[in-house]
Amino acid sequence: MDYLKGLNPEQKAAVLQIEGPVMIIAGAGSGKTRVITYRVAHLIRSGVDSFNILVLTFTNKAAKEMRERINHICGPEAKNIWMGTFHSVFAKLLRVEAEKIGYPNNFTIYDTDDSKSVIRAILKEMSLDDKLYNANFVYNRISAAKNNLVGWQEYQQNDQIQADDHSSGRGKLGVIYQTYAQRCFRAGAMDFDDLLFKTNELLKNHPDVLHKYQQKFKYLMVDEYQDTNFSQYLIVKRLAAVRENICVVGDDAQSIYAFRGANIQNILNFEKDYPDLKVFKLEQNYRSTQNIVNVANSIIANNKDQLKKNVFSEKETGDKIKVMRAFSDNEEGKMVAEAIMQDRSNYSMKWHDFAILYRTNAQSRSMEEALRKLNIPYKIYGGLSFYQRKEIKDLIAYFRLTFNPNDEEALKRVINYPKRGIGDTTVDRVIVAADKHQLTPFEIILQANRYVEKAPASLVNFATMIQSFQVITKNQSAYEAALHIAQHSGLLKDLYEDKSVEGLNRYENIQELLNGIKEFSEREDIEEKGLDIFMQDVALLTNDDNDKNPNADTVSLMTIHSSKGLEFPQVYVVGLEENLFPSQMSLNSRSDLEEERRLFYVAVTRAERKLSISYATSRFKFGTLINCEPSRFLDEIDAKFLDLEKSAKPATSSFFDDERTAWSRKADSKPDTFSRPKVATAPSAAKTTSILAKAHVPSPGFKPSDTSNLQVGMQVEHERFGFGKVISLEGNKPDIKATIFFKDIGQKQLLLKFAKLSIV
Numbered sequence: 001m002d003y004l005k006g007l008n009p010e011q012k013a014a015v016l017q018i019e020g021p022v023m024i025i026a027g028a029g030s031g032k033t034r035v036i037t038y039r040v041a042h043l044i045r046s047g048v049d050s051f052n053i054l055v056l057t058f059t060n061k062a063a064k065e066m067r068e069r070i071n072h073i074c075g076p077e078a079k080n081i082w083m084g085t086f087h088s089v090f091a092k093l094l095r096v097e098a099e100k101i102g103y104p105n106n107f108t109i110y111d112t113d114d115s116k117s118v119i120r121a122i123l124k125e126m127s128l129d130d131k132l133y134n135a136n137f138v139y140n141r142i143s144a145a146k147n148n149l150v151g152w153q154e155y156q157q158n159d160q161i162q163a164d165d166h167s168s169g170r171g172k173l174g175v176i177y178q179t180y181a182q183r184c185f186r187a188g189a190m191d192f193d194d195l196l197f198k199t200n201e202l203l204k205n206h207p208d209v210l211h212k213y214q215q216k217f218k219y220l221m222v223d224e225y226q227d228t229n230f231s232q233y234l235i236v237k238r239l240a241a242v243r244e245n246i247c248v249v250g251d252d253a254q255s256i257y258a259f260r261g262a263n264i265q266n267i268l269n270f271e272k273d274y275p276d277l278k279v280f281k282l283e284q285n286y287r288s289t290q291n292i293v294n295v296a297n298s299i300i301a302n303n304k305d306q307l308k309k310n311v312f313s314e315k316e317t318g319d320k321i322k323v324m325r326a327f328s329d330n331e332e333g334k335m336v337a338e339a340i341m342q343d344r345s346n347y348s349m350k351w352h353d354f355a356i357l358y359r360t361n362a363q364s365r366s367m368e369e370a371l372r373k374l375n376i377p378y379k380i381y382g383g384l385s386f387y388q389r390k391e392i393k394d395l396i397a398y399f400r401l402t403f404n405p406n407d408e409e410a411l412k413r414v415i416n417y418p419k420r421g422i423g424d425t426t427v428d429r430v431i432v433a434a435d436k437h438q439l440t441p442f443e444i445i446l447q448a449n450r451y452v453e454k455a456p457a458s459l460v461n462f463a464t465m466i467q468s469f470q471v472i473t474k475n476q477s478a479y480e481a482a483l484h485i486a487q488h489s490g491l492l493k494d495l496y497e498d499k500s501v502e503g504l505n506r507y508e509n510i511q512e513l514l515n516g517i518k519e520f521s522e523r524e525d526i527e528e529k530g531l532d533i534f535m536q537d538v539a540l541l542t543n544d545d546n547d548k549n550p551n552a553d554t555v556s557l558m559t560i561h562s563s564k565g566l567e568f569p570q571v572y573v574v575g576l577e578e579n580l581f582p583s584q585m586s587l588n589s590r591s592d593l594e595e596e597r598r599l600f601y602v603a604v605t606r607a608e609r610k611l612s613i614s615y616a617t618s619r620f621k622f623g624t625l626i627n628c629e630p631s632r633f634l635d636e637i638d639a640k641f642l643d644l645e646k647s648a649k650p651a652t653s654s655f656f657d658d659e660r661t662a663w664s665r666k667a668d669s670k671p672d673t674f675s676r677p678k679v680a681t682a683p684s685a686a687k688t689t690s691i692l693a694k695a696h697v698p699s700p701g702f703k704p705s706d707t708s709n710l711q712v713g714m715q716v717e718h719e720r721f722g723f724g725k726v727i728s729l730e731g732n733k734p735d736i737k738a739t740i741f742f743k744d745i746g747q748k749q750l751l752l753k754f755a756k757l758s759i760v
């Protein structure tokens with residue numbers, strides 16, 4: 001068993017214990033994920049059929065990495081393992097079984113935007129006060145109910161829930177929930193929570209189906225178990241009930257999703273559910289230096305609620321943790337960017353060795369500006385993902401409608417885009433008619449002349465067009481069908497005619513999507529390559545998975561929540577300020593504050609060799625400059641591990657007097673998420689212009705040239721985006737994609753065959 005030699009004795013024992021229930025609750029970086037990976041490899045090497053293994057991970061990315069690793073040890077058998085996030089695995093199962101619970105097999109998956117749009121429509125129809133019944137609030141409420149397996153019927157019958165809703169003046173929530181569920185059902189759509197909720201319903205009410213999957217999944221494994229919610233817990237419990245070959249790994253100190261219903265109780269329940277449970281302890285951290293591990297331990301020791309662990313590292317002591325104080329958020333960005341620049345050259349590191357972690361997405365702005373200023377390439381994880389862009393969602397809505405014409409949200413999205421003279425009033429009439437005649441909106445449109453007053457001819461034409469798409473998808477490959485739909489819907493032409501920089505961008509994004517579909521339809525490692533399968537994958541991509549070019553050499557920026565399970569040689573945790581981290585919302589209860597502290601623990605334990613922490617003494621929030629105090633978490637760290645001297649700068653007397661202000665004001669000249677007040681005393685503020693709004697003027701004599709000999713590191717000029725440097729190239733001719741870092745607008749990925757580029 002040579003393949004197990006990369007494990008310590010405790011890890012090995014956990015890997016070899018393949019029968020019966022196993023639990024590993026251990027500290028960060030102790031090899032929990034590694035144990036799962038090796039365990040799967042060991043199962044296959046011991047003769048277990050790879051079709052009988054189910055592995056549940058927290059991100060698709062983690063699943064992908066694990067599969068590659070297992071493939072390395074066991075070869076192509078790895079392909080057959082059911083491995084992925086709860087949502088993707090059970091969406092796959094529901095595709096097979098949906099008809100048993102009254103859904104079509106080609107059901108649509110509604111994303112959060114779709115769900116909120118349905119809710120908004122219901123609130124409008126019911127004429128409810130949008131302060132009391134805010135769409136986000138209602139969405140979260142329904143989501144929480146589903147994750148606790150409370151359906152709308154139970155919701156309406158539960159006295160406690162009813163009493164709570166009435167006393168807060170929101171007595172209509174039960175009815176909204178019911179209408180929402182019925183609308184989704186009519187549209188043949190499941191939202192994200194339904195993927196788990198309906199799986200539970202299926203397994204509970206259909207013993208034959210439960211039996212089938214209990215027979216199939218003979219071995220189950222769950223990573224990041226501390227962040228499972230009740231609905232997920234119950235699915236696992238049901239599936240494992242017969243054989244009890246279930247192994248869960250997690251760390252209570254890293255439980256950071258309580259706000260989404262994750263429950264520490266699931267760990268405690270596990271011990272009750274399986275009296276024969278074997279528990280393994282992993283204490284050695286293989287990721288980080290001793291200083292980093294000690295700091296992490298000293299942070300988490302402040303939490304009362306925790307299972308005691310003794311985590312240690314045998315790596316070098318390492319540098320002390322650097323604490324940087326900045327006088328503004330912009331200066332904080334500058335300090336971090338300069339430190340990265342310096343360490344990269346001092347220690348010959350790569351950009352991808354660095355990560356900047358923050359509590360809230362909004363903090364990325366000041367970091368981005370500073371990185372851009374120093375020409376440091378970066379990638380933001382968890383920002384607006386490629387698949388959430390408007391033009392991409394528009395085209396995908398056409399695909400959705402083709403496979404499931406009852407998908408009401410997709411229908412509303414594109415029925416009049418590109419414009420075909422179908423106004424809002426007509427759409428409202430269609431919906432009213434659908435309710436009245438108990439038909440779906442699509443069925444109404446098909447017979448618009450019969451059901452809809454003053455129906456424009458384009459209404460029936462639209463339905464006929466969708467039907468023609470259905471024929472195409474049956475007879476052609478995913479790529480051919482997608483291209484046909486993009487062209488015949490009029491979408492491609494509409495984007496082509498928009499000659500602004502943004503328009504060009506959107507057109508290229510569509511090309512990029514089509515290209516992705518082409519690659520997908522030509523893949524050798526999967527059986528099913530239809531457009532419907534492609535769409536399912538897309539619907540379940542999380543922002544963090546949308547890493548189209550994992551090998552690019554860029555600094556990573558992400559929220560701490562997205563950094564779970566990852567590791568980087570150098571980590572910068574920024575914004576350690578009261579009311580930001582810990583967040584203001586967490587200050588009301590001990591349990592919320594403890595969750596923030598666990599989040600800090602997660603952040604700190606991502607670092608392998610060097611950790612830096614920073615805070616600013618002033619920061620713009622919602623357009624106002626506010627003073628900030630250092631986070632209480634800083635005080636909690638034992639000072640002997642900290643390096644305060646080298647970096648802490650003296651506080652400046654006045655924010656706007658300091659000469660460094662000139663730099664930070666200039667950095668404000670890019671468009672940002674806040675609208676900042678204009679400051680008359682800051683001379684550069686007056687010159688504020690938006691770089692993105694104005695296209696680059698090509699150099700005299702600029703001519704796009706043949707870029708077939710383009711190489712990484714070359715300097716280029718783009719007709720619109722200006723000057724940049726090639727960071728990476730991927731794919732084969734003629735579909736080579738180049739990732740280029742443009743001086744003015746940051747990083748972009750371009751398809752060479754379309755890009756108007758010349759080598760300088």
Ligand code: ATP
Binds near residue numbers: 027028029033254564
């Ligand atoms: P987290 O709590 O952050 O999810 P984890 O417990 O899952 O961490 P892993 O990611 O599995 O930890 O391991 C952390 C790092 O230590 C990885 O780089 C892994 O390859 C390495 N590692 C784990 N065990 C060993 C070992 N026995 N020998 C060498 N390296 C190891």
Ligand code: MG
Binds near residue numbers: 032033034565
């Ligand atoms: Mg892990």
